[in-house]
Amino acid sequence: MSQAETVEATPLVVETPEQLKDMPEEYRSLVVRQLMAHAEGELSGADDYVKLFYFLTEDPYEKKVCCELAIDELDHYQRAADILMDIGVDTSFMISQGLDERAFYATEAVKSCQNWAERALISYLVEDAVIDVLEEMAESSYKPIADMCPKVLKDEKLHVGHGFRITRQMSRSEEGVAELNDALTRMWPVTLDTFGNSDSPRSEQYVKWGLRKRGYQEARERFAARARTKLQALGLTVPADEDNRKFL
Ligand SMILES: [Fe+2]
Numbered sequence: 001m002s003q004a005e006t007v008e009a010t011p012l013v014v015e016t017p018e019q020l021k022d023m024p025e026e027y028r029s030l031v032v033r034q035l036m037a038h039a040e041g042e043l044s045g046a047d048d049y050v051k052l053f054y055f056l057t058e059d060p061y062e063k064k065v066c067c068e069l070a071i072d073e074l075d076h077y078q079r080a081a082d083i084l085m086d087i088g089v090d091t092s093f094m095i096s097q098g099l100d101e102r103a104f105y106a107t108e109a110v111k112s113c114q115n116w117a118e119r120a121l122i123s124y125l126v127e128d129a130v131i132d133v134l135e136e137m138a139e140s141s142y143k144p145i146a147d148m149c150p151k152v153l154k155d156e157k158l159h160v161g162h163g164f165r166i167t168r169q170m171s172r173s174e175e176g177v178a179e180l181n182d183a184l185t186r187m188w189p190v191t192l193d194t195f196g197n198s199d200s201p202r203s204e205q206y207v208k209w210g211l212r213k214r215g216y217q218e219a220r221e222r223f224a225a226r227a228r229t230k231l232q233a234l235g236l237t238v239p240a241d242e243d244n245r246k247f248l
C-alpha cells in the first residue's frame with residue numbers, strides 16, 4: 001500500500017473547536033448546518049409535544065408523557081446549542097420562533113399534528129427516522145457531535161417505543177386501523193422527506209467529510225424498507241414511497 005493510500009484510509013477526527021478552526025470552510029459550514037438543523041428539529045420536537053400533542057388527548061397519563069418527552073427534546077436542543085456556542089454560533093433566536101418560522105429542518109412532519117393517529121406516527125416514524133440519522137452522527141468525524149449522540153439516542157428510542165405502543169394499541173380495532181391508514185397518507189411522505197432532498201449537494205459532502213455514513217437517498221431507502229415491513233405487520237397500508245412527497 002502506498003503512503004497516500006495509508007493516509008486516505010485513516011478516518012478524519014476533529015476533536016475540538018480549536019481544531020475545527022483549522023479545517024476547510026466546507027467542513028466547518030457543514031458542521032454548523034448539520035447542528036443548526038438538528039438543534040431546530042429538537043426544539044420543534046419539544047413544541048410538538050407541548051403545543052400540539054398535549055391538546056389532542058384527555059388522558060392525564062398521555063399529557064404527562066408529553067411534558068416529560070418535551071423535557072428530553074429541550075435537553076437535546078441544549079446539547080446541540082452548546083456545541084454551536086463553542087464554535088461561536090448562537091442559536092438562541094430559535095427559542096422564540098414559532099413552528100412555521102423554522103427553516104433548517106427539511107420536513108413538514110414537525111409543523112402540524114391533526115389527531116392522535118398522527119401523533120402516534122410522528123413518534124413511531126419521524127422519531128425513528130431521527131434515530132437513523134443520529135446513529136450516523138454518532139460516528140461523526142467532529143467529536144463533539146459524536147459525543148452528543150449516545151444520550152440523545154437513548155431518549156429517542158424510548159420516544160419511538162411510546163409511539164409504537166400507541167400505534168399498536170390503535171391497530172387492534174378496525175376504526176383505529178382506518179384512522180392510522182388515513183394518517184399514514186400524510187405522515188409517510190413527510191417522514192421520508194425528513195432525510196432531505198436527494199439532489200442536495202450536501203448529501204454527498206456530509207459523507208465525504210465523515211459527518212454522515214450514507215447519502216440522503218440511501219438512508220431514506222434503508223429506513224423506508226424497514227419501517228414499511230413493521231407497519232404492514234400491524235395490518236396497516238403504507239403508501240408508495242413517491243406519493244405526496246415535497247421533494248424526492
Ligand atoms: Fe430529540
Ligand SMILES: [Fe+2]
Pocket residue numbers: 045073127155156159
Ligand atoms: Fe424525540
